[in-house]
Amino acid sequence: MKANTGWFEPTETDRRTRRANRRASRVASRRTAPAKPLSDDEHLPAEIVGLRRGLPLLVDNHRATTRILRIAYPFLAEGGLGANGTYIGNDVFSGGSFVYDPWELYQSRVITNPNLLLAGVIGSGKSSTAKALITRSIALGHRAYVPCDPKGEWTAVAESVGGSVIKLGPGLSTxxxxxxxxxxxxxxxxxxxxxxxxxxxxxxxxxxxxxxxxxxxxxxxxxxxxxxxxxxxxxxxxxxxxxxxxxxxxxxxxxxxxxxxxxxxxxxxxxxxxxxxxxxxxxxxTRFDPSLPMVSLDSSWIGAGGNDQALRLTLACASSWLEAAVTDPAGGKRFIVYDEGWRVMRDPALLRRMQEQWKLSRAWGVSNILIVHRLSDLAAVGDLGSEARALAEGLLADCSTRIMLRQEPDQLARTATLLGLTDVEVSTIAKLPKGRALWRLPGRSFVVQLVRHAREARLFDTDGRM
Ligand SMILES: Nc1ncnc2c1ncn2[C@@H]1O[C@H](COP(=O)(O)OP(=O)(O)O)[C@@H](O)[C@H]1O
Ligand SMILES: [Mg+2]
Incomplete structure (x- = not known):
């Protein structure tokens, strides 16, 4: 038998066999009715077929801890919120980058409104998180207004991005x-x-x-x-x-x-x-220039003395003054930040106004960011059943994105009830280090570590004042 010298030179026997096979199959197909070709799926288990065809997976619910799941399903991780938006930091569980943009997520229907609530103990990194989100979003053409800054800590931030600061206070010339x-x-x-x-x-x-x-x-x-x-x-x-x-x-x-x-x-x-x-x-x-990337109203001269009533009146006046620019739907995507928001919230009149503005935020392209210490700040505005309480809790409902930084132990149960957190989420927020937060969106949550550049760390620093 002639040795087969290689792939390119089939032997005569090979050729003959193949030709005979082809002839036989042609004859067979002519004799039988035209058969439907066997789909690949028919060899597979029903669950896999379901997956391939986009049908619901017909397997029993299965729950396990992440300790087990990571072994049972290796190489799988939460996909994150996509890549359209502003980089915030690392998703602690998947190790991937966490990117967020309220308008993108609103359009893709991940969230039902573009407003954010940040809550955490003093020094947990609430303001830093908001500052990072905002200063980085300016590169995407977004703008930000800060009508309430009782600590004056947004001044350096606004100046660094080419914005303007309006200093308000008794005795000042503005x-x-x-x-x-x-x-x-x-x-x-x-x-x-x-x-x-x-x-x-x-x-x-x-x-x-x-x-x-x-x-x-x-x-x-x-x-x-x-x-x-x-x-x-x-x-x-x-x-x-x-x-x-x-x-x-x-x-x-x-x-x-x-x-x-x-x-x-x-x-x-x-x-x-x-x-x-x-x-x-x-x-x-002074004139309000809505084309600037950022405008902040430094009310530290009023806020420092702890005069919350004066601060509330100032916020009412300042936000009405900003409103003319904010209500222009052609004004682009804008953040409005209420830092230390808990100080201005104990006022039903102001809350009512805030809520009216928030309801319209979608139409105006505005994302409101409310910063409080704890969720019980919302309950502290009034008794159960009071108008103020209902308004404050309405604001919470109007924030699709809730960012929980570290909470005091006595706040955990209340936070869990208000936000519907799981036990695992509760124990996570009890021991979050600085700058790490539980980002809760409808039906999804992420633990994200804020990553800051050295320049940002200097700019956002509030410990220096201490
Ligand atoms: N990711 C982080 N890593 C290290 N330090 C941080 C981080 N985030 C914030 N800090 C620091 O913690 C301090 C308090 O942060 P800040 O955002 O002002 O807290 P809050 O607004 O919650 O009171 C700031 O000086 C800031 O530089
Ligand atoms: Mg702060």
Missing amino acids: RLNPLDAGSRPSGVGDDDWDRIVRSRRRALLGTLAESTLGRPLSAVEHTALDLAVDRVSRIPVPTIPDVVEVLFSPGLGDGTSEADSRELAHAIRRLVHGDLAGMFDGPST
């Missing part, structure tokens, strides 16, 4: 007129714009009055305020002193008497003659 009309978004007609400006002024004055009075306005006070806003709106640049003057003047109309608006006038007067004098009681000395 003055903001919260009744400024702001810049009109493109495509808004004269009548619509008048209506928008009027309703913004009305909402702000209502919040200020309710906040200082510590109670909701009566029906007659609402009327008096409406009439006062109508009257001052005839002035080209109305200010708060104009409103106070109108409220003190007799005969506003519609059957209101001077007595009806007296308390209201005294409440708003606090911004003109009280501890907040010189901050909101005249034409603005």
